[in-house]
Amino acid sequence: MIAIPGFESGAIIFEDARKLICHALRQEDGQAVILKVVSGDYTDSTEAIKLRREFELLSKLDISGVPKVLDIREFEGGIAMVMADIGGVALGGRAGEGAMGLEPFLTLASRLAEILMELHRAQVIHKDIKPDNIILNPETGEVQLIDFGIAVLLSQETVGVVSHRELEGSLPYLSPEQTGRMNRSLDYRTDFYSLGIVFYQLLTGRLPFESDDPAELIHAHLARNPAPLTELNPDVPPVLEAIVLKLMEKSADRRYQSAGGLKADLDRCYRLLKDEGQVRNFEIATSDVSGRFRIPQKLYGREQELRFLLDSFDEVGQGLSECLLVSGYSGIGKSALIQEVHNPVVSRRGYYTSGKFDQFNRDAPYSAVIAAFRGLFRQILSESDERVAQWKADLLEALGANGQIVIDVIPEVQLITGPQPEVVALPPSEAQNRFNLVFLRFVQVLATEQHPLVLFLDDLQWADTPSLKLIELLLSDPESAYLLIIGAYRDNEVDPTHPLMKTTRALKELQDVVREVTLKPLQIEELDHIVADTLNCPPKEARELAQLLESKTGGNPFFVNEFLKALHTDHLVSFNHDRNRWDWDIGRIQERNITDNMAELMRDKIRVLGEQTQQLC
Template sequence: MIPDPSLSEYTGLREAHHSDRTLVLSAHRMNDGTPVMLKMVAPGCGDPGAARSLRWEYELLLLARGEAVVGTNRLIQSPSGPVLELEDLGEITLANAPALAAEQVLQIGIELATVLTRIHRLGVLHRDIHPENIAYSKATGRVTLLDFDAAARVEGRTQRSAEAGLGGAFGYWAPEQTGRINLPVDQRTDLYSLGAVLYRLLTGTAPGATDDALSAVHAALAIVPTPAHTLRPEVPATVSKIVARLLAKVPEDRYQSAAGLAFDLTRARDDLRLTRRVSDFPLGSRDVSEVFSPSRRLYGRADALAALAGTLSSGAASGNGTVVTITGPPGVGKSALVAEAARLIAAGGGAIAGGRYDQTAPSPMSGIVEALHAAIRAALTLPERELAVVRARVLDAVEESGPAFLDLVPKLKLLVPALPPVPELPPAEARNRTLAGLDALARALHTPSRRLVLFLDDLQWADAPSLELLERLLLTPEGRPTLMLAWRDAELSEGHPLTAVLARLPAESVRALQLGPLGVAEVTELVADTLSCPPSRAAELAEPLATKSAGNPYFVLQLLEALHERGGLRFDADQRGWT
């Protein structure tokens, strides 16, 4: 059966793959008999982004055309939507491959690392590498990367993609693809997913194999996979170390380039072929990122992070949320410290939900509403049984808030589609009812099995209703989520309303963290990590950067970016380093 009249020039149409968004048919062109694959929007798919993704995939496949990337011939504009004609590889994917011999896995890894080197140099991030998206011919050893509909194009400091999501598949997505930590998706994300594929081929199981979204998120953020050579003793220990490096939770701890990975995989394969063993050689000797990417590690904040971790731990033990304040000038690293804390929170099975105030925000309580929306999205990833408990808690908390409450917190409709009418009240009483509903909602989203941390940033710009709500949460600790509050202390005068709110709190109930500038040693470490060079070489650049930036981490990164854009920092492919 031909699903579209525009496909009448094809014969032998047969379904090869069907998902909620796309339908893939195998077919033959009638004019020359060439076998092809036809990828189109699935019948009944109501997602307008599906057609956009197909057009985007065609654009990227033309850009990345070449060895080890599935070829495309044309994009057909049919009445029912775009149809992408792809080459029929006549090969199966790695989806159902058993555990393979180490030498075979190394060869597959070399092929994939080589194609990633090429597409990364073109500014393309695949973002969805997993066995089903890799075609493999056992007879020829040919490896081909498929499905670029989730891919992104890097242009300067921005990324373009067909969809707003971060890509990835359960068991193969990197920590930064979970949406729970504030780290960019970049070329190292693809390398993490490739590491997960190699782990699966070596051991027979994915490092975070699960069908449950919450478990997949927890695995990506917190669970370190058992080393491959522990599960299969025949896997050489050095190969196991290569895969473990790819699967590092922190991007800076992974391989930084596909070319550096390909070098180590090739050396391991050659060792295995020549001696039937792999020597314990140092990893990453040729691994330098070819993409300028300033390090996002946290520098000079070990004491603050340890204090924050201790406070979070004590709050989790008591069941009542603690209060942490984080202050300092703009760019000093308040958000970066919280992003690091988010990993600890996620590793402990909790969730962090953040909101930022903006002095130009048109709507009231914008920061707290943004944070509650994030908390609701996190709740929706819970298993159905736990989600049902949260829904009941939330309904009980906001049932008397009235239908207008759903207009204030629109995403609440995902948990509670409707609220019963309530009597009209005078303005002051209506305001109190709304504040009571928000207070109760925040507490309802904080459950014994799912600890919640609310992070409110730039509180120097918070409006009066937000500060009233904050005071309610601060003065009644029972059952509240942990509160992490940040502001620019230079913009908080003695007469600021937030100062008055904080003054009513017992000093011992608040853990105050004050962040200052970085020293030359920390800036040197940042530069060394960014340029993948020894600290002794980085010091020459770090000292003037520390002086010019006054030790402000944000300004250090901006100065490095500006230096690179002006051509002051260039990657030398022959020397495999930045000059």
């Protein structure tokens, strides 16, 4: 036990090589405290940085149910954060006790929802809700949510693909978006998923997903549905099961949108239990209205096109190779549509990777292809040691003495294969042919029956000729299989003489290799639903604002989003806390000089930026 000057250390709550959490008494006044200590060897480590950041965050919060920090001090053996001790025990200590009774569960669950409501109101995302981080004093009923080491003061953040060892949070309780394997940014609703896992565990006595393999656990969060709670515990009322499963929805847009809405449903369950002796069914989430302005991260009006893409992936899963070209104006939603394929591909254990051509970098050959495969290898490097070892064997066998050719453009490959011998220099045309053939074998190793590969290349109107030739080679080789190349381009910037059209014509000579989709502007019914979902109102109520959107944006999804954001920024759309709803005045919106020209709206946004930033736009 580390001796900390001024404190008498007590029972250990948690300890590993880097940190210690324990009960203690402050000697100057005998106050019971909790010490969170990072030992001397780690005082300049990530753990120490997290501890200081946690202290700063907690110092700014005055929320019942969140630890009250008293001090942070360095000493010879390390650094310690001092917190008031409520005298409780962590719920993690309930392991093996079985399901919690209905009344104590509802009391605890409502209190946790209330704590989350206050946290989210303070713009804090906890990101690590689990039984070990929930403290309950059984005598006083006091509840505390602890360990804010990875909490963030952000409305939204993006999580990249990393190894399961580097993931922030606790794997059994991690939301799908927090794994970094979804095409979704992470916001406060990640806490609802983790809380749903905790509720499931408390009500059934077991986790919904259990595996010793981290990759399997991640896949379960992405793709598997949990066993019904009522099968594991018949005493769970169906409506309470519905509440828990709504928290655990894979898509954040289908979860509860507010902790207040969750608390309202839990409190209703409690009242029914006390008043009627049972929790009868009722419609959940009727009070679930979020006061945060947020346009849902989902597609509108593209169901048929998405089905077309998924059908292509199904065919590729049978051993074919295909190219699917998606065209349309800038902002029409090409990238958003294609990225929607990401989650179904991953849930079926396929690989999805993407790269984007740059109009200002057209002299750099293969730029988008290289970016895509570098991203793919970051995914592969996050897999288990056994899987990475298998990739090493497969790559070395396929590439032979030519591995360095691939490593020269995708350095991440060397992290799997190890250093490779230099290759013999050849004249330019022969070197180009060698590169194409080696890269062909490289891709064929990656696209397999077990893991079909989807390669998304954006902005093909700016693709260089070598990249187009490589695409043609990948799709025309008879050995290519389990490969779907999806390309997006602006059809108004491509004429029949464009190199992309020449490649397309060449590929069309190969039967059933190329399929095409052209995206059109959104219709008024789809705009109804965007407004309704954003402002939590019936589509009929949204119609007048949707009509204005249509006239101002022409149904272009990017402009629709920017226009709605402008309305909120200008306080023409605002949340009425007294009425618990979003308000807007269509007359005021029409009176305000909001331009009919969306390009001018974007210029207005750029004008508010600093001069240096404007030069980058």
